[in-house]
Amino acid sequence: MAIATMNNETDTISFDQMKTQIDRALEELAIKHNTFVSEPYIGFEKGFTKISVSIPELSPALIIQCLGIIKDHLEHIRIHAFSDGYYAVQALNKNLFKTENIFDNLKIEFSGLTTNFKIECTKKGNLSQEEINCINALVYKAYSQAKENPVTRLIKHGASVYTDAGGLDWNYIAGYEEVKRTIRESIILPLKNPKVYDSIAEITRKTFETNRPKAILFEGPPGVGKTTIARIIAKEVQVPLVYVPVESIMSKWYGQSSQNLAAIFDACDDIGGSILFIDEIDSLAGSRDQNMYEATRRILSVLLRRLDGIGAISNTIVIGATNRKQDLDHALISRFDQTIHFPLPGEQERASIFGNYAKHLSLEELAKLAAASNSLSGRTIKDLCEQTERRWARKLIIKNLPPSPPPFEYYYHTVKSFIAAQA
Ligand SMILES: Nc1ncnc2c1ncn2[C@@H]1O[C@H](COP(=O)(O)OP(=O)(O)OP(=O)(O)O)[C@@H](O)[C@H]1O
Ligand SMILES: [Mg+2]
Structure with a gap:
């Protein structure tokens, strides 16, 4: 009293x-x-x-x-x-x-x-x-x-929070079997069975520390499914995906971006389990502009410290994505437990991707499109299929015809002209 x-x-x-x-x-x-x-x-x-x-x-x-x-x-x-x-x-x-x-x-x-x-x-x-x-x-x-609700805080600090993947699942990404297998083994399994991993660490370590992956780098050219797969992972393990586009955080919060990134990490911990997806991580590597350089340096140091701090108590897992791994700071790369490389799709894979966006075509037709689309990414293939559909829709409207899918020749023409324009 x-x-x-x-x-x-x-x-x-x-x-x-x-x-x-x-x-x-x-x-x-x-x-x-x-x-x-x-x-x-x-x-x-x-x-x-x-x-x-x-x-x-x-x-x-x-x-x-x-x-x-x-x-x-x-x-x-x-x-x-x-x-x-x-x-x-x-x-x-x-x-x-x-x-x-x-x-x-x-x-x-x-x-x-x-x-x-x-x-x-x-x-x-x-x-x-x-x-x-x-x-x-x-x-x-x-x-x-x-404290405000952590999701509100995240949004305030420039992150987007996805709690469902909008109908996306593994079938949405055609091919990429090797990438999918690695992700299942190194991300999904530990996220779904943390206790198994922790009990092994308890037996093996003098001082307990987690053996689960805390930070993983997705690396590969634009449009090969890095962001899409992060969303699919979040859906599969049923945690929110906190999406942080570094570039826009830096320009929107110029001068304050490092505090914002720190606040985002804090809010993720408060959610009690999430995938923090830091996109365009290479924008931290860039710019020679002196002022920008200072902001970049500060945000990078927050990132390095936070990646170190993600320990056994945090249920946040960080996925970083980059198109330019070679430009990344070495101290940053070394903080990631693993790098998963997303290559451009091979010919077989391109055929499957075309198959996802033009399912009415025959296997031979898909193979012809794949052969004609060397070095195109999944995103470009999807875009070309959409263009074809729009071109076809205009034709149906003008000729007052009932709905039908575009014929193979339309796709082939779109792909060929795109490749020719690039050359
Ligand atoms: N293997 C694939 N199968 C089906 N669709 C694909 C595939 N790869 C990419 N796509 C499509 O391409 C689009 C772009 O993919 P995504 O945004 O995930 O690429 P990214 O690797 O994150 O690109 P960036 O580096 O530019 O951010 C997605 O909408 C997806 O539908
Ligand atoms: Mg992306």
Whole structure:
């Protein structure tokens, strides 16, 4: 049971002055935290001052911190109630043996179980400056402690969060059997069976540390399915995919990008399990521009430290993607447990990719398209199939024909002209 002195009755502040001070403090709070603070109730009822302020949330951790604040401002207090959703603190008389009228002293109540969280203060007569300061400090604490939902924080810091892969599955990616097998073995298996990996590490290591992969690099030319596969992995292991395009974070948050990246890592930990997909990681390697270089250096150092810090306790797994592994900082490359190379599709694979986007064509026709499309990526193949469909659709509309799929010649023509234009 704790303790506090009531201030002298003489040093109380007038009701109007108190109201002004509290109103002003809440306005400053709203600006500082860039948040909405609802208007407090400040009234005088039957000789008692009553103040009620809404707060974003109420947790036992917050209450412990608030008790510390109350102790800093009031000498003798008694904890009146300490139960889920209701906590009350009563200020005592200066002379602890004097118990009469203690309920006229300041009483601070915290309430709310799932919603309508608030701090309410009542006291007979006016409050002292110390008591007003105490109330303001409590409200400040409640607001600064309340963390926004991690997904909201991620979005605020420039990441996108995908919680489903929009109908994507492994069949969506044609070919790439070797890549798929490696990913199943080195990412999916550990993510789905963490306990097996951890118990091995517990037996083998003098000091426990995880043997699960923490960071994996996807490397390969543009349009070969790196991003798509990351989304499929997230769907398969049923964790959110946090997508961070480094380039846009750097340009959008110029100067602040390193803090943003750090905040993104924190929010991922708070989600309690996610795949953090850092795309275009090579943009950290680039630019000679002096100012940009400084920002790049800082963001890189955050990344290096965070990759080191992802240990047994974190359920975040980082996947980095790059088109230019050769340009990446060596310290960065060495932080990745494994690199998975995504090559351009071979001829067989191109035939399967065409098969995904033009399933009505025969195997021979698909083989002809594959032979004609040397060195094209999956993305380009998909684009060419779409172009063909649009060209065909225009023709159907003009000739007023019923829907049908484009014939082989249309595809072949699109591919041939694309290759010719490239040469
Ligand atoms: N093997 C494949 N099978 C089917 N579709 C593919 C294949 N490879 C790529 N694609 C298609 O190409 C598109 C681009 O793929 P994705 O965005 O995943 O490539 P990326 O490797 O991340 O490219 P970048 O390096 O430019 O970010 C996807 O929409 C996907 O549909
Ligand atoms: Mg990509």
